[in-house]
Amino acid sequence: MREAEAFAQKVRRLVFNRQGTEAQVFFEEGFLYLRADAHARFAQGVGAERLQGFAFLENGVELVFRDGSRLRLLHRLGRLRAYFS
Numbered sequence: 001m002r003e004a005e006a007f008a009q010k011v012r013r014l015v016f017n018r019q020g021t022e023a024q025v026f027f028e029e030g031f032l033y034l035r036a037d038a039h040a041r042f043a044q045g046v047g048a049e050r051l052q053g054f055a056f057l058e059n060g061v062e063l064v065f066r067d068g069s070r071l072r073l074l075h076r077l078g079r080l081r082a083y084f085s
Contacts, residue, residue, distance in 0.1 A: 003050055004069035004084035014060065014073050014080055023061050025073065034061060 013026040021037040030046040034054055043051050053064045060074035072083040 002069040002084070003065040003067050004063070004071035007047060007050070007063070007065070008071055008073075008082040008084055011073060011080070011082060014075065020056060023056065025061070025063075 010027045010029075011025055012028065015024045015026070016022065019037075021035060023034045025032040025034070027046055032043060032045040032047050034043050034056075035041065036054070036056055043054060050065055051063055052066050055062045055064075057072070057074065059076070060072060063071045063073070065071070070085050074081045074083070
């Protein structure tokens, strides 16, 4: 199982700030905090060491893992959807 698949199974919720520059990905054991704006770009918290990078999308976030797998977390019709490749 690739890292994106394993990570997707643990995700419970995704929350953005109003400006769309910060996101929190919640799990049972904690959360992953992502920030990308003109002043800072970082990830910290649960699973941050497994990430190679991340990008904010129009209605979600894409996480890129060190093994090359990708996970897209999107809000569609009020529900959280996970797509991995």
